[in-house]
Amino acid sequence: MVTNKFDYIRAESVDDAITLMVKHGMDAKLLAGGHSLIPAMKLRLNAPGILIDIRKIQELRYIKKDGNKLVIGAGATHHDVATSELAHQTYSMLPEAADLIGDQQVRNMGTIGGSLAHADPAADWPGVMIAAGASVHLKGPDGERSVPAEDFFTGFYMTDLQENELLTAISIPLPPEGTRSSYQKFMQPASRFAIVGAAAAVTVKGGKIERVKVGINGLADAAFAAGNIEKALVGKEPTEANIDAAVESTGADAMVMADHFASEEYRLHLAKVYAKRALMAATQ
Amino acid sequence: MPTKITMTVNGQSVTKDVDARTLLVHFLRDNLQLTGTHVGCDTSNCGACTILVDGHAVKSCTMLAVQADGSEVTTIEGLSQNGEMHPLQEGFREEHGLQCGFCTPGMIMAAVDLLDRNPDPSEQEIREGLEGNFCRCTGYHNIVRSIQYAAKKINEPKKAVAS
Numbered sequence: 001m002v003t004n005k006f007d008y009i010r011a012e013s014v015d016d017a018i019t020l021m022v023k024h025g026m027d028a029k030l031l032a033g034g035h036s037l038i039p040a041m042k043l044r045l046n047a048p049g050i051l052i053d054i055r056k057i058q059e060l061r062y063i064k065k066d067g068n069k070l071v072i073g074a075g076a077t078h079h080d081v082a083t084s085e086l087a088h089q090t091y092s093m094l095p096e097a098a099d100l101i102g103d104q105q106v107r108n109m110g111t112i113g114g115s116l117a118h119a120d121p122a123a124d125w126p127g128v129m130i131a132a133g134a135s136v137h138l139k140g141p142d143g144e145r146s147v148p149a150e151d152f153f154t155g156f157y158m159t160d161l162q163e164n165e166l167l168t169a170i171s172i173p174l175p176p177e178g179t180r181s182s183y184q185k186f187m188q189p190a191s192r193f194a195i196v197g198a199a200a201a202v203t204v205k206g207g208k209i210e211r212v213k214v215g216i217n218g219l220a221d222a223a224f225a226a227g228n229i230e231k232a233l234v235g236k237e238p239t240e241a242n243i244d245a246a247v248e249s250t251g252a253d254a255m256v257m258a259d260h261f262a263s264e265e266y267r268l269h270l271a272k273v274y275a276k277r278a279l280m281a282a283t284q
Numbered sequence: 285m286p287t288k289i290t291m292t293v294n295g296q297s298v299t300k301d302v303d304a305r306t307l308l309v310h311f312l313r314d315n316l317q318l319t320g321t322h323v324g325c326d327t328s329n330c331g332a333c334t335i336l337v338d339g340h341a342v343k344s345c346t347m348l349a350v351q352a353d354g355s356e357v358t359t360i361e362g363l364s365q366n367g368e369m370h371p372l373q374e375g376f377r378e379e380h381g382l383q384c385g386f387c388t389p390g391m392i393m394a395a396v397d398l399l400d401r402n403p404d405p406s407e408q409e410i411r412e413g414l415e416g417n418f419c420r421c422t423g424y425h426n427i428v429r430s431i432q433y434a435a436k437k438i439n440e441p442k443k444a445v446a447s
């Protein structure tokens with residue numbers, strides 16, 4: 001399959017990419033690893049007139065510690081995260097989730113920034129970033145800003161990214177001592193996208209849950225923070241009974257999706273099961 | 285608007301004008317006549333089109349030729365050295381790792397990446413390492429044996445030196 005015709009420009013830097021976006025307007029699209037965009041273009045679901053290639057911009061490809069934060073450049077591949085000792089030390093769910101994306105070849109090309117900007121409701125990174133309390137850093141012609149991950153995903157393939165903005169990095173505050181995390185997903189067997197995925201980061205102090213963040217993807221049109229579970233668990237002991245009771249509220253106020261893989265009822269059931277698995281893995 | 289691209293393919297520099305929408309796999313097959321890389325599903329699922337770009341296995345049906353401008357590309361045709369088969373090629377022959385052969389180039393290139401990351405993989409690690417490659421003939425058993433054969437052959441001289 002070939003895509004529609006387009007012109008190709010390689011951006012040399014982040015600023016160059018922004019200048020090119022401003023110049024070419026709505027007809028242009030950014031190309032990073034291309035593992036969401038190229039398949040969509042082959043199916044003619046997307047037909048940009050111009051592709052601005054940002055894959056080889058080195059200033060976007062890094063994973064580093066910056067003060068009390070882990071910062072991941074948007075151009076880091078899933079493989080980069082899967083094999084990053086720094087990422088593992090911060091939240092074990094980071095490499096765990098990276099390793100569950102597609103297959104090795106896909107992980108070698110696909111980027112974390114591309115996945116977040118694309119905002120496929122079934123993608124793994126959104127739920128993980130929400131659970132990690134991450135912020136998404138954006139840069140446009142008018143400067144830089146950052147958005148908490150839980151406010152970034154606004155709908156079906158929709159984000160808070162504005163015209164001519166580029167997602168440059170993700171920063172994750174280093175978790176307090178006593179924090180453990182896990183990402184668990186029920187995957188579509190061919191695409192390995194999540195039918196439902198749940199990420200949990202739990203801080204236990206003195207036998208009680210002091211802080212808990214749960215991000216759910218695949219269930220609704222956008223990944224979301226499961227605030228009900230969080231409220232139900234803070235201050236409680238991390239027992240299976242308490243977790244069982246808390247996950248009952250999973251997706252209570254979500255618009256649950258349905259497709260030929262999983263009905264609304266089944267998806268909601270899966271979300272409870274996988275939220276429990278993530279919470280159990282992060283506490284037991 | 286044609287785009288001029290230059291890349292190293294199997295050690296040789298090539299420069300061509302391509303339409304920006306040319307997929308890397310078509311560039312290799314149609315422009316360079318390197319037909320060892322196969323087009324299977326054309327949807328980045330089956331892995332038949334796997335090649336190495338800058339040392340990493342990628343699915344060349346989901347990459348544009350222009351994205352590989354300035355890169356180093358290795359295809360199945362570039363694996364043998366001085367007329368000698370790569371240990372993986374030898375392994376697939378010795379262990380009967382193929383039947384129809386359609387998936388074989390992609391399997392071998394994915395296995396090159398796998399052994400590069402993990403020179404001494406367990407059977408489980410080999411099976412997981414091939415999650416991006418489909419075979420519809422062999423049931424994978426002989427493919428796993430072929431890769432074990434290659435790992436052994438690559439590691440033996442190293443182990444001999446170490447002892």
